[in-house]
Amino acid sequence: MTDQLLILGTGDSMGVPRVYCECEICDEARTGGSNRRLRSAVRLTSAAGYLWIDCGPDWAEQMEAAEQREMEQALLTHAHFDHMAGLPEWADACRWTGRKGNLYAPEDVLDTVRERYPWLERNLDYHAIGDEWVFGEWRITKHKMCHGKNGFSYAYRLEKPDFVWAYCPDSINLQQEEKAFLSGLDLLILGTSYYHEAADFHTRSVYDMTEAAELLAEIRPGRTLYTHMSHGVDIRADYPLPAQTAMAEKGMTIELRR
Numbered sequence: 001m002t003d004q005l006l007i008l009g010t011g012d013s014m015g016v017p018r019v020y021c022e023c024e025i026c027d028e029a030r031t032g033g034s035n036r037r038l039r040s041a042v043r044l045t046s047a048a049g050y051l052w053i054d055c056g057p058d059w060a061e062q063m064e065a066a067e068q069r070e071m072e073q074a075l076l077t078h079a080h081f082d083h084m085a086g087l088p089e090w091a092d093a094c095r096w097t098g099r100k101g102n103l104y105a106p107e108d109v110l111d112t113v114r115e116r117y118p119w120l121e122r123n124l125d126y127h128a129i130g131d132e133w134v135f136g137e138w139r140i141t142k143h144k145m146c147h148g149k150n151g152f153s154y155a156y157r158l159e160k161p162d163f164v165w166a167y168c169p170d171s172i173n174l175q176q177e178e179k180a181f182l183s184g185l186d187l188l189i190l191g192t193s194y195y196h197e198a199a200d201f202h203t204r205s206v207y208d209m210t211e212a213a214e215l216l217a218e219i220r221p222g223r224t225l226y227t228h229m230s231h232g233v234d235i236r237a238d239y240p241l242p243a244q245t246a247m248a249e250k251g252m253t254i255e256l257r258r
């Protein structure tokens, strides 16, 4: 069986549509259009079972869409609500089934989860991951990535002898060492909130697609999918993206092989 990736959500922290907003993209999303976006997450299918990366507030809807009834394990990129607000629901599901889930994250991320949701460890086992973690056939390493005004987030690099990919939903303004972590990839899933974001740089926290194009020219992944897209992105638009680059869509599956 080839390992596979399922795109569970491609939205930014507020999702699309934004409740308060009547822009053209939010209205299109609201009326059943293609811009409706759940919060960003992916699911890796491997010999070791499913591994979700992130568990945001749309978790239950994403479970239903993936036709998955039980979640055994998840890995978190950082402790912001759009990446972890599904944890209480997951823990509650574990309470009902009587089987504890396994939550993997760096120690500092687990510390924040403990602060926010102090009751979850009754139903979830926490596992602090070190510099290297092996999941099935995947060797997984982590790196702190600049998340602009929001501090930092972790990116994960997952390697098998015949495929290397990385998940980096929340980053901006990466420096040399961070870029090196994303070099030599067959596939990069990268967060880009807008095509071009006009807001002051110091107020921003995620790449836009024009900046991402410069990053891609340097790190040259085999293929790139953009995620973590706000209501500023129209999935129907024909943006001038670099070669081998596309906007991810919910429900998309990607075979993780060359």
Ligand SMILES: [Zn+2]
Binding pocket: 012, 013, 080, 082, 083, 169, 170, 228
């Ligand atoms: Zn985010």
Ligand SMILES: [Zn+2]
Binding pocket: 018, 021, 022, 023, 024, 025, 026, 027, 231
């Ligand atoms: Zn809008």
